Amino acid sequence: MAFQEHEKNKTTSSEEVVSPNTPSAMHTSPIDLGHIEVLQILNEHGEVDGGLEPDFSDEKLLGVYRSMVLARAFDKRMMTMQRQGRMGTFAPNIGQEACIVGQVTSLTKDDWFSPSYRSFGAQIMRGWSMEHLMRLWAGFHDGFPPPKDVNDLPFSIVIGSHVLPAVGIGMGMNYKKKKDCVLVNYGDGASSQGAVSEALNFAAVYKAPVVFICENNGWAISTPAKKQSGNEIIATHGIAHGIPSIRVDGNDILAMMCATKEATDRARNGDGPTLVEAITYRMSLHTTADDPTVYRNEDEVKAWESRCPIKRFETYLTNKGILDADSIEETVASCDEKVIQARDVFYAMPPADPTEIFDHIYNSIPEELQKQKEEYLKRLHQKGVDE
Amino acid sequence: MSKLTMVEAVNLALSQEMERDENVCMLGEDIGVNGGVFRATKDLQKKYGDDRVMDTQLAECGIVGTAIGMAVYGIRPVVEIQFSGFTMQAFDQIEQNMARLRNRTRGKYNIPIVLRTPFGGGIRAVEHHSESREAYWAHTPGLKVVIPSSPRNARALLAASIREDDPIIFYEPKALYRAFREDVPDEPEIMEIGKAEIVRGGKDITLISYGAMMRPCKEAVNDLADDHGIDVELIDLLTISPMDTDTLAASVQKTGRCIIVHEGQRTCGVASEIIARLNEVVFEFLEAPIKRITGFDIPFPYFQVEEHFLPESEEIILAIKDTIDWK
Ligand SMILES: Cc1ncc(C[n+]2csc(CCOP(=O)(O)OP(=O)(O)O)c2C)c(N)n1
Numbered sequence: 001m002a003f004q005e006h007e008k009n010k011t012t013s014s015e016e017v018v019s020p021n022t023p024s025a026m027h028t029s030p031i032d033l034g035h036i037e038v039l040q041i042l043n044e045h046g047e048v049d050g051g052l053e054p055d056f057s058d059e060k061l062l063g064v065y066r067s068m069v070l071a072r073a074f075d076k077r078m079m080t081m082q083r084q085g086r087m088g089t090f091a092p093n094i095g096q097e098a099c100i101v102g103q104v105t106s107l108t109k110d111d112w113f114s115p116s117y118r119s120f121g122a123q124i125m126r127g128w129s130m131e132h133l134m135r136l137w138a139g140f141h142d143g144f145p146p147p148k149d150v151n152d153l154p155f156s157i158v159i160g161s162h163v164l165p166a167v168g169i170g171m172g173m174n175y176k177k178k179k180d181c182v183l184v185n186y187g188d189g190a191s192s193q194g195a196v197s198e199a200l201n202f203a204a205v206y207k208a209p210v211v212f213i214c215e216n217n218g219w220a221i222s223t224p225a226k227k228q229s230g231n232e233i234i235a236t237h238g239i240a241h242g243i244p245s246i247r248v249d250g251n252d253i254l255a256m257m258c259a260t261k262e263a264t265d266r267a268r269n270g271d272g273p274t275l276v277e278a279i280t281y282r283m284s285l286h287t288t289a290d291d292p293t294v295y296r297n298e299d300e301v302k303a304w305e306s307r308c309p310i311k312r313f314e315t316y317l318t319n320k321g322i323l324d325a326d327s328i329e330e331t332v333a334s335c336d337e338k339v340i341q342a343r344d345v346f347y348a349m350p351p352a353d354p355t356e357i358f359d360h361i362y363n364s365i366p367e368e369l370q371k372q373k374e375e376y377l378k379r380l381h382q383k384g385v386d387e
Numbered sequence: 388m389s390k391l392t393m394v395e396a397v398n399l400a401l402s403q404e405m406e407r408d409e410n411v412c413m414l415g416e417d418i419g420v421n422g423g424v425f426r427a428t429k430d431l432q433k434k435y436g437d438d439r440v441m442d443t444q445l446a447e448c449g450i451v452g453t454a455i456g457m458a459v460y461g462i463r464p465v466v467e468i469q470f471s472g473f474t475m476q477a478f479d480q481i482e483q484n485m486a487r488l489r490n491r492t493r494g495k496y497n498i499p500i501v502l503r504t505p506f507g508g509g510i511r512a513v514e515h516h517s518e519s520r521e522a523y524w525a526h527t528p529g530l531k532v533v534i535p536s537s538p539r540n541a542r543a544l545l546a547a548s549i550r551e552d553d554p555i556i557f558y559e560p561k562a563l564y565r566a567f568r569e570d571v572p573d574e575p576e577i578m579e580i581g582k583a584e585i586v587r588g589g590k591d592i593t594l595i596s597y598g599a600m601m602r603p604c605k606e607a608v609n610d611l612a613d614d615h616g617i618d619v620e621l622i623d624l625l626t627i628s629p630m631d632t633d634t635l636a637a638s639v640q641k642t643g644r645c646i647i648v649h650e651g652q653r654t655c656g657v658a659s660e661i662i663a664r665l666n667e668v669v670f671e672f673l674e675a676p677i678k679r680i681t682g683f684d685i686p687f688p689y690f691q692v693e694e695h696f697l698p699e700s701e702e703i704i705l706a707i708k709d710t711i712d713w714k
């Protein structure tokens with residue numbers, strides 16, 4: 001009917017493009033995505049919103065604080081080692097500690113975690129030793145397998161490729177009627193990958209117990225987040241798929257802990273996925289192979305310095321009376337010390353074993369590949385590199 | 388003439404082609420303001436504007452898919468995929484549309500896209516950053532696959548690729564991006580696609596390779612000439628598909644012996660195809676079985692052990708001596 005009317009109007013005058021009475025797609029109002037608030041419990045000055053303050057135990061809060069300080073100490077040491085030529089290309093997470101540590105604080109051992117590469121603060125909390133992570137970044141094959149009893153996927157290098165498998169794990173939990181959940185993180189850049197949209201779609205339709213954390217740190221290498229989408233609010237991607245979605249101040253550790261607690265509870269209760277867009281900032285290089293001075297203004301970085309997630313948390317804990325200048329100093333010193341110990345263990349670890357690269361492709365090595373392995377071992381022998 | 392690295396030569400070709408034809412445009416991640424993670428597109432956005440040098444979203448399938456539509460519409464997109472490993476995200480559009488739209492429309496639409504991407508190992512990178520999967524693209528009807536090996540031929544082949552009306556996968560050997568400099572003419576230069584080059588004439592054996600593996604091959608050829616009096620004919624394939632069978636066959640017909648070297652995986656690799664063709668056309672001239680030195684059938688290993696995966700000159704020398712001595 002509408003179509004016929006439109007056709008009729010068209011024939012009356014070629015000048016008149018669309019009559020005011022013609023129903024057309026242009027006249028329907030755009031989908032109202034609503035206003036999405038940013039959850040913040042600790043403001044930039046470390047002042048707490050009394051109405052929202054959670055009642056985590058002092059012990060839990062101090063443990064989380066220590067994890068954030070440790071993540072930063074690890075970060076700094078890795079940058080130094082990389083500059084000394086003793087580490088491969090490395091992606092620092094300085095400035096994102098609240099987001100990265102906070103997201104895993106309500107996961108249990110039975111839950112699963114599928115991280116991107118900028119997640120070592122969370123990996124340490126999940127039970128990866130720091131020397132293990134050093135092996136990983138230094139290009140050793142034995143650095144990638146998750147430790148025994150840690151339900152993690154290895155971190156993802158191909159952007160966005162780890163999100164669908166995480167949803168599949170969630171679908172597996174439903175299949176086996178388990179009350180656990182999966183948490184997967186990805187960047188603002190990754191949110192442009194088709195596979196990430198498909199992941200949101202599958203999770204929504206199958207009510208998979210998945211918590212999506214989109215770490216919106218403002219940049220994907222040189223591309224600012226506002227260029228990834230016609231709509232700056234990534235949380236709307238979840239809403240478009242029918243997934244409850246929330247924006248969170250990713251530099252506010254309390255907000256990160258509360259938002260992910262709620263999301264994991266929902267998942268475990270059979271209420272399906274949640275998307276948490278964590279707004280944070282990449283204070284440093286994309287990786288050690290990158291030079292951000294080419295593409296971003298230092299003033300922007302300066303503005304974020306005052307939003308340091310660690311300082312903010314220190315102010316809160318100090319006001320709460322469970323932290324003071326001495327214990328801050330002690331925490332920083334002991335975290336540095338732990339990282340140094342890990343570094344020394346890493347340095348003392350054996351060199352890479354070049355002979356094992358054929359051994360894990362299949363459950364049992366096919367005959368033809370075994371022949372190639374022998375050829376390769378002969379090559380090593382000729383080069384004098386076999387033990 | 389200017390002495391350029393390969394990455395500078397790529398930049399020169401891109402710039403001159405954009406200058407020559409206003410329909411040439413570029414899409415890719417971090418290619419504009421940042422000039423590409425390898426700086427291959429440095430300053431081009433400044434010169435030609437952000438509507439011609441587009442910093443895209445982080446979405447390879449999106450980049451290639453939209454480039455196909457632009458090509459149908461008469462534009463000539465040059466796409467940069469940051470590392471060849473991420474071309475896999477665009478496999479769908481490459482296989483379903485880029486390679487086939489011309490055929491599906493019985494030639495109504497050309498798809499003049501160049502998909503440039505750095506490939507290969509040897510730069511101590513993390514997983515997925517050292518891939519050599521040229522065989523996938525050579526296996527795909529409708530695509531041409533071009534792989535330069537020096538600054539000068541990179542520039543001339545890239546310019547030729549941009550002028551081609553068929554879709555081209557242009558694999559840039561990243562280990563050679565800054566490995567050496569070479570004289571490159573300032574004026575535009577074009578090299579014919581689909582032609583292999585005899586880099587050095589020889590009578591004892593034919594050595595065929597391409598990309599970064601040309602380097603160990605050249606070392607081996609020099610050592611063999613100096614120390615063993617073996618006279619090797621060295622051929623740089625340059626175009627993987629369509630393959631220049633005639634040049635390869637004429638050489639092997641003359642020498643009777645042949646070795647092929649590439650870093651990509653062995654099974655159904657480029658060497659397999661070369662051996663099959665030589666078998667078909669010059670079998671009766673062969674004095675010894677053709678050997679191939681290739682990557683193994685495993686994922687490219689992590690960088691602590693990558694050097695042992697890549698073919699080196701010592702191994703090429705041994706294989707050549709074996710083949711010469713074969714009875
Ligand atoms: C599929 C794919 N394309 C390109 C790259 C190269 N790359 C590595 S990190 C990155 C930017 C990622 O940005 P974002 O998702 O925002 O994460 P962030 O680095 O900010 O944590 C790019 C383009 C890649 N690793 N994988």
Ligand SMILES: [Mg+2]
Nearest residue numbers: 187188219220
């Ligand atoms: Mg980002």
